[in-house]
Amino acid sequence: MLINFKIIYEKHFRDVYRFIYSLCGDESLAEEITQETFLRALTHIDSFQGKCQMKVWLCQIAKNIFFTHQSKRKRISDCEIDMDNSLPSQDQPLVKALAQKDEALRIHKIVHRLKEPYKEVFTLRIFGELSFAEISQLFNKSESWARVTFYRAKQMIHRRMEEEGSFE
Numbered sequence: 297m298l299i300n301f302k303i304i305y306e307k308h309f310r311d312v313y314r315f316i317y318s319l320c321g322d323e324s325l326a327e328e329i330t331q332e333t334f335l336r337a338l339t340h341i342d343s344f345q346g347k348c349q350m351k352v353w354l355c356q357i358a359k360n361i362f363f364t365h366q367s368k369r370k371r372i373s374d375c376e377i378d379m380d381n382s383l384p385s386q387d388q389p390l391v392k393a394l395a396q397k398d399e400a401l402r403i404h405k406i407v408h409r410l411k412e413p414y415k416e417v418f419t420l421r422i423f424g425e426l427s428f429a430e431i432s433q434l435f436n437k438s439e440s441w442a443r444v445t446f447y448r449a450k451q452m453i454h455r456r457m458e459e460e461g462s463f464e
Contacts, residue, residue, distance in 0.1 A: 301338055308351050309334070315355045319362055329365065333358040368425050406456045407449075414449035421446050 312333055317326035336357050337344075344353055407415055413435065420426045420434070421442075431442040 301341065304337075304350060304354075305334055308354050311351050312354050312358050316358050316362055319359070325365075329358055329361050332361050336361070367427070402457070402460070403453065406453050406460075409456075410449060410452060413445055414452060417442060417445045418449035418453070 309330065313326055313330045316329045316333075317323065320326055320329075333354055337354055340357075344350070407418055410418065417431055417435075420431050421428070426434075428439045428442040428446070431446075432439045435442070
C-alpha cells in the first residue's frame with residue numbers, strides 16, 4: 297500500500313492539532329504533540345490497517361502522546377511534593393535543586409556514591425522518568441519494592457546533602 301504522507305499531513309494536521317488543543321489548552325504544547333504524532337505515524341505507517349479512518353488513528357496516537365506527557369509531568373510534580381513532605385524544614389525540593397547547576401553537580405556526585413540498587417532506582421525514576429511499575433519489572437521485584445527503594449534513596453541523598461551543608 298503506497299501512501300503519500302505529505303497529503304495525510306496536510307489533510308489531518310489541523311484536526312489533530314484542534315483535538316490536542318482541546319485536551320491541553322496550550323498552543324505550543326498542542327503543536328509539539330501534533331508534530332510528534334505525525335513523526336510517530338510516519339515511522340509506524342505500516343501498522344495502520346485501515347480498520348478506522350486515518351484521522352481517528354492519528355488522534356489516538358496524539359492522545360497517547362498527550363497522556364504520556366501528562367504522566368511524566370505528574371511524576372516530576374509528585375516527586376517535588378514527596379520531597380517537600382519528607383523534609384518539611386527544607387527550603388527547596390531535590391528536583392528543583394537539580395535544576396541549579398551547582399546543586400545538580402553535588403547531587404550527581406552523591407547519587408554516584410549510592411550503593412545499588414538505590415543508585416539505579418533513583419536514576420531510572422528521576423532521570424529516566426520510568427514509573428514504579430516499569431522499574432519493578434526491570435528488577436523483577438514488586439512495585440512496592442521500587443517505591444520503598446526510591447524513597448530510601450531520596451532519604452540517603454537528603455541526609456548526605458544535609459551533612460555537606462547543602463540544605464541549610
